[in-house]
Amino acid sequence: MRLNDLALGGLSATLGTALLVASLRLPGVRGQEFGAGFYPALIGVLTIAAGAGLMLTGLRQRGVPALRLPGWFTDGWAVANAAILAGAIAIFGAFGETIGFLPFAVVLLFVIQWRLSIPAPRAALIAVLGAIGFQLLFGKLLRVPLPPGLFEGLL
Amino acid sequence: MDAVLLAFEHVFSPGTLLVIALASCLGIIIGAMPGLTAVMGTALLVPFTFFMDPVPAIAAIVSLSAMAIFAGDIPSALVRIPGTPGSAAYCDEAYKMTLKGEPWRALGMCMAASSIGGVFGTIVLIVAAPTLALFATKFSSPEYFWLSLLGLTCAAFLAVGSPLRGLLALLLGLFLSAVGIDIATGITRFAFGSTELMGGVDFVPALIGFFAIPELVRLVTSHAETRPKVPKYDGMFRGLGRDVWRYKRQILRGNIVGTLIGALPGAGADIAAWVSYALSRKLSKQPEKFGTGHVEGLAEASASNNAALGGAWVPTIVFGIPGDSITAIVIGVLVLKGMEPGPSIFIKTPDLIYAVFIVFILANLLMVPLGWMVIRASRHILSVPRGTIAAFILVACIIGSYAINNALFDVGLMLAMGALGWFMEENDIPVAPAVLGLVLGKMVEFNFVQTMMKGEGDPLTLVARPIAGILAAVVIGLWLFTAWQAVRRRPAHA
Known part of the structure; x- marks a missing residue:
């Protein structure tokens, strides 16, 4: 722009x-x-x-x-990706407490990878492992009180 | 002497060594991934440093940035994509060497020259910083006012193509620094009723937004999936000693130029590399070989960009004026740790300063074995899919912004700053002056108001002391020079 x-x-x-x-x-x-x-x-x-x-x-x-406007504004795929990027941050900012970090991170890691042409099964596996890694690193090791949201009582 | 021993104790504790090793690995991976910059890596590291003691926190930043600047040379040489802006100056030259069948010779020289440059910059830091700090103890609020203004002026006018755009970026940063409760009067400014903004615009989410979101936008909107064909590793130490000895003068010149440019506020490793590469070509006995895959320019420029890192720390720890975006982050981290950079840090916590020196030397020496390992593994690093990189960086941005205050508000703030950073990049407005403005804004305002109050409103108080007068003359001279150049050039766009 x-x-x-x-x-x-x-x-x-x-x-x-x-x-x-x-x-x-x-x-x-x-x-x-x-x-x-x-x-x-x-x-x-x-x-x-x-x-x-x-x-x-x-x-x-x-x-x-x-x-x-930048060239990618006429490319539906790129605009959708940028919207997902901004939307995901906004959604976590607004509803992070309700959703919780872990389910949010799994979905986000999966969606971004899948959108960028990584096969769904591989993207799903990396998403689950990656989200658990983030949860362990920040939630357990660094003791950041990440919102449990949907997993309240389980984490 | 006690402080030196204490510094060794800090650095060689298992925890700090582990942090240095992890940050170095992260830095090397970030640097080797095309599109990810050393500054972005440092910004993403800040949330982690929040949970560390001052020495490991600073050690992490030093190690990550030094490794990332060197590792940026790897994709430059192998696939002609600079890993960081610091490698862009000699990207073509390095790639031409790959085409000639000499990729490992190019990378060997980059590694050796980077390590030598980094150590040289550190030696200058060790020698210059305490001397300058002694001089700086004579400074008071007017000197600090002009000094911070000098830093901001350099950042806005000297290091960027368009002075007006640089000025706009700087003013944006200064405005962001003014948000929240004014310390002098206790009045809340531009918080728009938000209790979170009453404390000001938090540095970490702003930093992550400014540097990481525009990179992410680029990653997710580009179709180009790079699956580079990396040549098979074939040894890089053969003939390396001979090359280094042959180009020792160029490496030394790169060290000196890099350190000097690094010490200039606002000008970092990338500018140092461009200047050194151009200088190398100009002074070479074989200028016709440049651009055809000649190792001479690589030696000088890659020594220069790593020397700039050490140089940038001189004004940072002596005056509290950052030399580049990375040291602006360092100032933010030190302030988060309750430590004000400036000459008093040499008196209050000398062990911290000595620890920084030791970490710098250690990180630059570690560059050789780690560099060798990563060059061997470059085939695998460069084949990590873009989608995985983007997804992990996005989650790291979100969690990093949240973790500082455990506040979802900061995630929204990061998004807003990211949108602003993206708009700025689209319009060639540099982001670095805005970050420097955000970091130094409160200092400029505080020293200005304090000086004016001391002088009961007389503006001449600002230039009444001799050093303040000299600094004022330099700042005003720079403004006039920039204005004169802008009028003389009459560029197509300002």
């Missing part, structure tokens, strides 16, 4: 302005010259300046589209 310089500069300047406005709204502290908003406001101003610089460069560019 590549923006041309004009669009990237515009986006940066807009975000810089939003940061500046939000920083100026932060409360000051009595008796202190520099409140909590000073530093982020400075970052906001510099972001606006950098964005303006990019926009100026962008104005000199001819024939560069504002937005160019």
